[in-house]
Amino acid sequence: MSEPLLSVRGLHVDFVTDRGVALVLDGVNLDIGPGEVVGLVGESGCGKTTLARAILGILPPGAARIRGGEVRYRGQDLLRADPIAVNDRVRGRGITFIPQDPFTSFSPVFPVQTQIMDLMKWKSPRAGNGDGAPSPFRRYPRERYRADREAVLDTLRAVQIPEPARALRRLPHEFSGGQRQRLMIAMALLPRPDLIIADEPTTALDVTIQAQILRLLRTLVKERGVSVLFTTHDLGTAHEICDRIVVMYAGQEVEAAPTAAFFSHPAHPYTRRLLASVPTPDGEIRDIPGEVPSLVEPPAGCRFHPRCDYASAECRSARPAPRMRAAAHAVSCYHPVDAPPGSDA
């Protein structure tokens, strides 16, 4: 891979909770190349959303603490950069976001037009740089408003919203779930970002709608050369849309591989178990014994060791560093498995 667009190195994030400090991210590494669709796969509570939010810089300020690591975007460490500059140039412009739930992400009381134009006022690619913190007294220049509105209508056509000019005057509740997610995709594309962070964007949708949205999203980002970080807990969805897949377990990334190699040669014991637990047509069902560990007192070393068949003393003492198995296929495990998928579970 050439120079990555975004590179996360050794990111540690803690959350202060009632039960103690939860070590939610434990030295996570992640690279996203230009124009690449990367799937971030893991079970609920594994830190997918926290990682996505850390990249965007929107972790809850009271509860979350970044203990170490860096998030490099175009060579700049976002965690240490001037927050005003990051807000002005990166968040919502260079990196945009598609939320999981299209039902609660719009304000119910304003027409869609107001909400999209509010976004464009600050985050349009035509807006100037370096204006400092946004102020409610700043005008929206009329020239730019017209140009931005044209861009909005074009993008709504691109996401296949029928009659975009009329659609803009409607309120969010007049759109179905699939349509709202199309609007969200349009809003993520409008600032012409380099990277879109999509946080489980199809989880709330039916399969037929999901298939339409995945196809649309993949076509649009490939056309425009935008990178995507696509978090999901559904391996099938990841297979549909991603070029490369990164698996997380309990706040540690365990395996990263190109999609084809990921499904044909999974090497980490957790990845193999996860793939084996997908229901098969012949009705065989295999689960992963044990439960996901508490993040307040996580197991030392590799956090999967209490549930792992291959665990040894070194797994319990130190976390394995990522090792390359094949081109672009990294595994963080002392005992990676070579056998074909499913043969050990």
Add this chain to the structure above:
Amino acid sequence: MSAPSSAPLLEIVDLVRYFPLRNAFGRRTAWLRAVDGVSLSVQPGETLGLVGESGCGKSTLGKTAIGIYTPTAGDIWFAGREIGRLPPRERRRVARDLQYVYQDPGASLDPRWKIVHSLHEPLKIHTRLSRTERAREVGAILSAVGLPDAHLDLYPHELSGGQQRRVGLARILTLRPRLVILDEPTSGLDVSVQASVLKLFRGLQETFALTYVFISHDLSVIRAMCARIAVMYLGKIVEHGDKTAIFEEPRHPYTQSLLAAVPRIGGRRVTLDFALQGEPPDPRAVPSGCRFRTRCPLAQDVCAAEEPALRELDGRRVACHFA
């Protein structure tokens, strides 16, 4: 049909359930036709899968079948007896044989009751067992769902989500029901958790000789769990029959699209070829004739004029003029 010819445990005949739609003054303006003439039979000991997208009426069908909603029209035969129009006192006696499992059975536990209290309650209401007999019954069920006796003295918040789910199931099983309706029991779960929940359902079915109606929108789960399936679209069954026949060779265009939309790991990306456009129409304004015609690639004039009836075809029943 290819099902065994023994007497069905549950038989639904032309079941209809409408909900009134009211305007701001409380006057009825229209009917929402949630379930509109559905006939199904469930054989003892089997797992019948009920598939469809959200809003197609699958939950309403399940709830009407076991008496949570009263049917607008149609018959419900349970173990040889019509139960849809029984007087309340007699209806209550049937209730213990029919249980409904919501998406998260753990969420229906009272947070201020100890587990032991929650598990005894159904037995107090429906049986005349003494306290020690109840305790024996509860202990047996608790070990069947894989929980230690020590959990009886805990409050729901002291258990993990998975354990709460097991307690919720135990609570349903204390009455030893014969038919259990599982309504989206695995949606929102991770695949590994889903696998353990499905395993649990299978084990319980064997131990307690249960009959399941498995409602889900997830076709891979339905395929793994059920021998026969029924596909619903806007309040109607469009295809019904043997699982293998339907999954190998779906005949209704809606079933075909539904199966084509499911990502298949390792194969070609299915979304590249996915052709179905649009979204299901508003159930308040159902299209005339065949309800699927507004999205159907095969639609002709006859589809708007005439509603296709379910007809026998290759080991399943299909409602389509062109299947």
